[in-house]
Structures are given as C-alpha cells and as structure tokens.
Amino acid sequence: MQKQISIFLLLLFCTFNSYSQDTLKEIKVQNTRKSLQKSLKLTANTTLLSSKELLKAACCNLAESFETNPSIDVNFSDALTGTKQIKMLGLTSPYLMITEENIPSVRGASQAYGLSFTPGTWVESIQITKGAGTVVNGYESISGQINTELIKPIKDIPFFLNAYGSSDSRFELNTHFNRKVSDKWATSLFVHGNTRISKNDMNNDGFLDNPLAKQINLLNRWQYTNAEKGWVSFVNFHYMNDKKQTGELNFEPNRDKLTTNYWGSEINTERFDISTKIGYVFPDMPFQSIGFQNAFNSHNQESYFGLNQYNIKQKSYYSNLIFNSIIDNTLHKFATGLNFTYDKYDEFVNVTDYSRADNSVGAFFEYTYDNTNNFSIVLGGRIDNHNRLGTFATPRLHVRYNPWEKGVLRFSAGRGKRSANIFAENQQLFASSRIFSILETNGKIYGLNPEIAWNYGLSFNQGFKLFNRSGDVGFDFYRTDFQNQVVVDLYQGPQQVLFYNLDGKSYANSLQVEFNYELAKHFNLRTAYKYYDIQTDYQYVTQERPLQAKHRFFTNLEYETHIAEKGKQWKFDFTINWLGKQRLPNTISNSGLDSMPDYSPSFSVMNMQITRTFSSTFEVYVGGENIGNYKQEKAILGSENPFGTTFDTSIVYAPVFGQMYYAGLRFKVK
Amino acid sequence: MKNLILVVVLFFAGFSIQAQQKVNKNAKYVIEVSGNCEQCQNRIQKAAFSVPGVKSAVWSIETHQLSLILNEEKTTILAVKTAIAKAGHDSEDIKASTESYDKLPGCCQYEKK
Numbered sequence: 001m002q003k004q005i006s007i008f009l010l011l012l013f014c015t016f017n018s019y020s021q022d023t024l025k026e027i028k029v030q031n032t033r034k035s036l037q038k039s040l041k042l043t044a045n046t047t048l049l050s051s052k053e054l055l056k057a058a059c060c061n062l063a064e065s066f067e068t069n070p071s072i073d074v075n076f077s078d079a080l081t082g083t084k085q086i087k088m089l090g091l092t093s094p095y096l097m098i099t100e101e102n103i104p105s106v107r108g109a110s111q112a113y114g115l116s117f118t119p120g121t122w123v124e125s126i127q128i129t130k131g132a133g134t135v136v137n138g139y140e141s142i143s144g145q146i147n148t149e150l151i152k153p154i155k156d157i158p159f160f161l162n163a164y165g166s167s168d169s170r171f172e173l174n175t176h177f178n179r180k181v182s183d184k185w186a187t188s189l190f191v192h193g194n195t196r197i198s199k200n201d202m203n204n205d206g207f208l209d210n211p212l213a214k215q216i217n218l219l220n221r222w223q224y225t226n227a228e229k230g231w232v233s234f235v236n237f238h239y240m241n242d243k244k245q246t247g248e249l250n251f252e253p254n255r256d257k258l259t260t261n262y263w264g265s266e267i268n269t270e271r272f273d274i275s276t277k278i279g280y281v282f283p284d285m286p287f288q289s290i291g292f293q294n295a296f297n298s299h300n301q302e303s304y305f306g307l308n309q310y311n312i313k314q315k316s317y318y319s320n321l322i323f324n325s326i327i328d329n330t331l332h333k334f335a336t337g338l339n340f341t342y343d344k345y346d347e348f349v350n351v352t353d354y355s356r357a358d359n360s361v362g363a364f365f366e367y368t369y370d371n372t373n374n375f376s377i378v379l380g381g382r383i384d385n386h387n388r389l390g391t392f393a394t395p396r397l398h399v400r401y402n403p404w405e406k407g408v409l410r411f412s413a414g415r416g417k418r419s420a421n422i423f424a425e426n427q428q429l430f431a432s433s434r435i436f437s438i439l440e441t442n443g444k445i446y447g448l449n450p451e452i453a454w455n456y457g458l459s460f461n462q463g464f465k466l467f468n469r470s471g472d473v474g475f476d477f478y479r480t481d482f483q484n485q486v487v488v489d490l491y492q493g494p495q496q497v498l499f500y501n502l503d504g505k506s507y508a509n510s511l512q513v514e515f516n517y518e519l520a521k522h523f524n525l526r527t528a529y530k531y532y533d534i535q536t537d538y539q540y541v542t543q544e545r546p547l548q549a550k551h552r553f554f555t556n557l558e559y560e561t562h563i564a565e566k567g568k569q570w571k572f573d574f575t576i577n578w579l580g581k582q583r584l585p586n587t588i589s590n591s592g593l594d595s596m597p598d599y600s601p602s603f604s605v606m607n608m609q610i611t612r613t614f615s616s617t618f619e620v621y622v623g624g625e626n627i628g629n630y631k632q633e634k635a636i637l638g639s640e641n642p643f644g645t646t647f648d649t650s651i652v653y654a655p656v657f658g659q660m661y662y663a664g665l666r667f668k669v670k
Numbered sequence: 671m672k673n674l675i676l677v678v679v680l681f682f683a684g685f686s687i688q689a690q691q692k693v694n695k696n697a698k699y700v701i702e703v704s705g706n707c708e709q710c711q712n713r714i715q716k717a718a719f720s721v722p723g724v725k726s727a728v729w730s731i732e733t734h735q736l737s738l739i740l741n742e743e744k745t746t747i748l749a750v751k752t753a754i755a756k757a758g759h760d761s762e763d764i765k766a767s768t769e770s771y772d773k774l775p776g777c778c779q780y781e782k783k
Contacts, residue, residue, distance in 0.1 A: 326725060329725045331719055
C-alpha cells in the first residue's frame, strides 16, 4: 500500500515537472499604507501585519513580533530559557499552524524555540488567521494559522544593516545583501548574529534572569521570475546555530555540567533547511496555476537541565503540490493537491529512547465561491493517511457576508488533529524537580492518543467615520472543543507532571472585543478586551488551564509626525497590557516560601519606542520594555536548593527581568 | 486510498489537456464600459458573468476598462456587450436603452455620450 502510494506520487510529480512546474498559490503583493490590515473582503478572519508594524517593537525575532497586536498573546519568557511563547485563542503554539511562506516551519522538535529562529528583519509580512484556516497546508492547525512571508529577493534593496543593543546586554546585528543577477534571477543573503554576553541577576536569587546566548543565522535565497512565461521560483538555504547557557551564576559548564556542584543548563540547537518552490501561472489563463514546494530540514537540539538530559534530532521532508483553477468562471475557484510529510525523530529523555519515524500522505480540495460583492464561502476538505494517526478526514468551512457598508460578518468551523510531542512542547518542565509520568501505554505516540479538536468561530467588524476620523469596532468569539487531548497535569503536586488522555471535557472559549480609532491625524488608538474561559477535566479536578489570565486588556497608541523633507520623521509607539489573575499550578504541599497561592496577582506591563528617521535610508530607535518595572516576586521555586524536591523554574506568570531599555539603528542602501 | 489518488491524477490530467487546447477557449478582450462607482462594478461584472462562457470579468473603477476572458466556443464578445447594455451600461458599440439606463441606481447614472 505504502509503496503503491509512493509510486503514484512519484509519477504524478514527474508528469508535472516535465511540462510545467510551479509556485505558490499566490505571491502576495500589498501596499504598506496601514501597518495592520483587516480586510472586509477576505473570507477568513485574517489580519495582515506589514513590515511597518514589525518595526513598532524593534526586538528581535518572530516570537517578539506580536507585542503590538491583540490577536496573539505573547507570554513571558520562562525564567530559564528566555524564550517567549505565544498563544492564540488561549491555546499555545503547538495548536497553531506556523508556516514560513506556506511551508510548515515551527513543528515537532522546534516547537519550543522555533519562533526565535527567524530574525524580525527578514520578515516582509505576517498573516494571522484566527480559527480553522485553510486545508491546503495540512491538518494540524486547531486554533489558527500564522504565515510569515520573508523579503523577496526581486523586491529587496541592495544593502540593509540593523544593529541593536539593550540594557540586558543583548546585542544583535543584521545585514542583508541583495543582487539582481539578471533580469530573471535575484538573490539575497541575510546574515544574523545575536549574543548575550554578561550575566544578569536582578532579583538576587543566584540564577541568571536571562540566558547567555549566541546565535548565528544565515539565509541565502534565490528567486527566478519570468512574468511573460508565467514562472516563479524560489530556492532557500538556511543555516542556524543557537547556543544558550543558563542556571546559577557560578555554574561553569566545563566543570559543573551534569554534576550537583551548581545547577546549570545548556541548550544547543543546530538547524539546516533547504526549500524550493516552483510556480507556474498559465499565461493565457491567469486564474490557473500550479505550485510545487519541497522542504527538507534537519534539526538537532542537545540539551541538559541540571541532571535532566534531553536530546532531540528531527529530519523532515515536506512536499506540497497545488493546482488552482476555476469552475466555469472566476466566481467559482478551487485549489486541489497533495501533501507528503516524513519526520524521523531521534529523541532521548535521559537514557530512554523515544525515537520514531512518522509519515503521512494526503489529498485536499478547497472550493471558493465569491460573488465579488458581499458574500464568499470557502469549503475545504482533506483526507490523510498517517502511520500513527490513521486515515482521517479534515473538513473546514469559512463564510463571509457583508450585510451593509463597512460591516463584515464571518463564521468558521473546522477540525484539526495532531500528535503531541510532549517532551519538546513541555521542555521548560525539565528545569524542575518534577518527575514526568505518562499514565497511558496503549496509544501510538508516547503511549498517548492523537489530539483531536473542533474549532468554531463567529466574528463581526464594523468600520465607521466619526468626526471625520475613521475607526472600527468589532468582536470575535471562538470555541475549541477537544474530543481528545493530551492533558498536561500540574495540579497533582509540585513534584510531578502527568500526561494522559482526556477523559471528559476540555474546551477553550475566547472572546475579543476590539475598538480602533484615529484620534487625530497620524495618531491611532488600538484597544482590545479579551476574555478566556479554558477548562479541562483533569484526573481529579475540573480546573482552568494554569498560567492563563481570564481577563486581558490591550491598548496601543501610535503617533507619527508628518514626513518632512528628505523623509525626516518621528514615530512614537506605546503599548500597555493588563493581565488579570492567573491560576497557578498546585504547590500547596511545598513548605513555606516555596508554596505559591492559587492565583497570581493582576498586573500590567508597558512598552514604548521612539523612532527617528533622518532620511529614507537612515533611522535610529530607542525603546523600553516593561518600563513600569513589574517583576514576578519569586521566579524560581527552591532556588536555594536546586537539586532539592521543590525546585521549579517553570511557573512564570509575569516578567522576571524588570525594566529593559534598548537602542538600535537601521541603514539602507537603495 | 489508492482510488482517491487515481482520481486526483486523472483530475489533473484532465485539466492539463484542457489547458493545452486552442486559444479561443481563453480569448482576452478589454473593452470600455460606462459606469462610476463600486455599485456599477458589481452590476457590470455580474452582467458579464451571467453569460455562460465568460471565465473572468474585472471592471476597473479608475479606468472604466472591463477585462474579459471568454470561451469563444460558447459565447461571443457581442453577447457580453448585449448583456451589459441590458443591465444599463454602455459599451463601445452597444448602448443601453433609455429604459434600462433610467433603472440604474443613482450613483451609476453616468453621462451618456
């Protein structure tokens, strides 16, 4: 059966290669008038972040790009690795499909740190889709999709330089080089390096507040464009090496690694990616195209957390063939095609070997009806065969209706299924004295069953003009219902973490109310209130998900001066996030100081940035994060005795590091 | 599973053959059509799409140009112009009747040439 499928696939690919190869669904062209764009005409609830939006919070990588956007919640980095996790609709990133130019990028082994492996300056735009999303890229997404488009060589400028330094002693350098090799070929080379060189311990607990870090990140991409003949092609080579060291101030890796002299941790990741895309648009039929993308990557993480060792190596191959065309006319469009995924994991938790190989093959069909006026519907489905998940169908639906001018009503529903990589996704828990227990043995993934969830969403947005200024107001409501979930139970005591299949109910409700208004010329207000009700039936209690605020407020203010001669301009940006109390994992049985209350206090965090543009080629910026200097009182439990039973670095509900200030510059050669 | 893949293969094959056939299945035209606003855009495009054989129709508010792709085995440019005129919009050689012109919504009452 497997062999036959592969033969079919091979034949199919060959046929297409021989006479036409392609690229992607579409090459997105957008103007940058507004930094955050919400379309009235798109069927899905998608927000587009342009590169202008990304400049509003200058640091530093994809994980940190969402601070000025209410759709995505950026969590505080855990006390150890300094990595920020993101959440959408109250669910963490494993429940999102994160793609880079429509190729799944953050998945499997890279789940914990993957977002920090794409430097912000490489990004051209980000599309954030809430809810089910398209079936074209796969079946794994449950609460949303985030797609990043990188700068296209053909549109890139010859040279770009960005330097950054901050008061927590982090330094970054980004250089981009671009050359138009011929009228059809262009190439870009992106070189990124970042480092944190000195040890900080602001809260005097004897532990580093941020890891020492060193990252080298190189991307070389080639673009071929032949507009007359309808060809577009991309080839990317990406190499990344990231090293982090953290733990006690006195920890010296060469001397103390895997001993009880001092507690310390190192996380070293090396990654190599090659991806290609070929796109062909039929010259006499601009509505018809073929896209073929292939990606190979190798990801190798070697790490230890005190005495816990965790090593994971993943080799992946992903292939996607898409054919886009119409039925009768362009009111009825469709996309159909095939995906193939292969993942080989070499995973070791201390001495236990969890190595495995996964593969899946699937076919999808997505139909779009758009009356080009006030109604559109996208109905998609796919069938996949996966060696661990079995054969299953993934239906998805999106509907959009504009009942009146500037009003848009949307509905979506869909199913997602995935295997949880419990160790990779929860590796912050290795930096604690918790004992990992998997309570199941019958499932195919670490003994556990696949996670299956349905997501439903309804949203409405209304644009308006008030006092001659434009604004919009809207709400969206989403519900995710888990049929099965791998429950991560932190409620049964501070010395353990349990993993088991859901027995009962688990759901996540999320409500967001948004109000955006142009207060004065070039002076914009963005506000949102978010309500999350996330409940899971744990083994002995029904409880809300830990470390999740039920109520959140978000406000962003931006002001720009008029662009004066030679492009001179000032830009100001201010963001405040208020978080209500958050349920904390159960630490009651710990004694005295190492016992935390049931709930965290509520608090707010403020960020700001000022950018001065001197000309269209040179600008500098300064900014501050957490300028209110709010700090979590006790970031590490049991820090006095890190090899004792109460040690835990994973309970982080607020910033660990206080105020942080930074400055940077950008220089362009156009 | 096997059958499904076979179906997809056949499906692709079908389309590719179609794609390689004669040009007149995808004849391109650009004509000028009178109108003013977004409402007219919807009316003009809708009228064009009502003609079987019209694969693509995009009318630009700025230039008043209607870009068409049609299957000439099924229809002619004349049939499209007639349908548009019936909706009240003039094109180069087929003019709308006064009756259908008068039925146009306010913003679409373009200046008759």
